Amino acid sequence: MTTTTSPALDTAAVVESIADLVAENYVFPEVALPLAALLRERRAANAYRAGTAEELAEEVTADLRSVNGDLHLSLKHHAEPVPQGLGEAAMTAMRRQFDETLGGVPRVELLDGGVAVLEFAPYLFPLDWAAQPLAAALNLVAPARALVLDLRGNRGGDPDTVAFVCGYLLDGRTHLNTLVSRQGEKAEQSWTPPFVPGARFGADKPLYVLTSATTFSAAEELAYDLQQLGRARTVGETTRGGAHPREGWTVHPHLELTVPVARALNPVSGTNWEGTGVQPDVPCPADDALDRALALATADLADPAS
Structure with a gap:
């Protein structure tokens, strides 16, 4: 042995x-x-x-x-x-979770009244892994009358994946975020892609994003971007408050140092959610957030003006 x-x-x-x-x-x-x-x-x-x-x-x-x-x-x-x-440590750990969670899309469900629920957890995985399962799930819910995105169990991930998901929920190219470097330079802009595989849910139907006190990082960006654009209502708890994209270094075979290397700048708010978290439009305990969002969807779909 x-x-x-x-x-x-x-x-x-x-x-x-x-x-x-x-x-x-x-x-x-x-x-x-x-x-x-x-x-x-x-x-x-x-x-x-x-x-x-x-x-x-x-x-x-x-x-x-x-x-x-x-x-x-x-x-x-x-x-x-x-x-x-x-970055090798993070990628190794995340790959195991990707394989165990259907590519980060553990729930796709159509409820009564044509309201779809789509859960992304535990991460928004790197886009070169996740594009296929995400596209499949987002295509599946595209005909729904309203959509609930459940991010309550999501702890972060890839900003490129955030932009990919937003591409299905908005019409046309949209500026989502700008990364500002250590030197104060606007190093990189994030936009929705000009093309997404399959059908879009689109920019007009009701959209709700569920959050919790453990929702973090890239999942917070997804909620924040959609909220700032007026595209979605966030329902649940204030998120953890981590807005800085990071890099990781292996400093010992069992230890990974993670260090933020840039800061996010939202084009609508001119700031980000660092330290404050994403403030929900409809505050409630995370366990109640789905029921609250479904009640909102029912009311919105019954309103001829919606």
């Missing part, structure tokens, strides 16, 4: 590499340098006494978030060893 042992945890080396990466890459330089200094001070004071990689991840994450509360700043522990390289 062969047994495998975890690599030794060189805390000093791991913390030093984290400090370097934060200083060089975090989107806010005025925060990055003090954060890096804090990590080095804590390391020099022998404050990181964790015996395991999992414990170190908890301690370092608390310090990373201690200055401005950025929930995308974290040291993530992975039970299984993850590959070296930029």
Whole structure:
């Protein structure tokens, strides 16, 4: 019988590499340098006494978030060893979940009155994986009279996937978001695609987005973009409040550092949902959000003016 042992945890080396990466890459330089200094001070004071990689991840994450509360700043522990390289750890973990959740579309259902429910969870997976299952699901609900998007269990994902989904819910190319770099440059714009495979649900029929206190990151962007454009009503709880796109680095075979490298700028609001979350148009407990949205749909569909 062969047994495998975890690599030794060189805390000093791991913390030093984290400090370097934060200083060089975090989107806010005025925060990055003090954060890096804090990590080095804590390391020099022998404050990181964790015996395991999992414990170190908890301690370092608390310090990373201690200055401005950025929930995308974290040291993530992975039970299984993850590959070296930029973003490889996240991709390995997400791929397993993609295969287990029908490509991130665990529920497609048509309810009474022609109202469809479409759930995206646990992530909006990278578009080169998810385009096929998403297109299939969105085509299936395109003839519905009203649509409920359930993001209550969605913890983020790919901004390109957000734009792809929005392409089915809007007519024509629409500017959704602009990413602003560390240097303050408008680095990249996000637009809905000019073409989507199959039929669009379109821009005119009633649309509701369900949120919870765990809805995060790219899922928040989907809710926020549709809300700011006046395309959908959000129903449920205020979301977690993570608007900064991030990159990930493997700093130990079981540890992945995630660092925001840009900030989002919505063309309608001129800001984003960082720290505040997406505020629901119809606040209610997450467990009640579907019933509330279905009641809204029933009323809207009965209104000749809708």
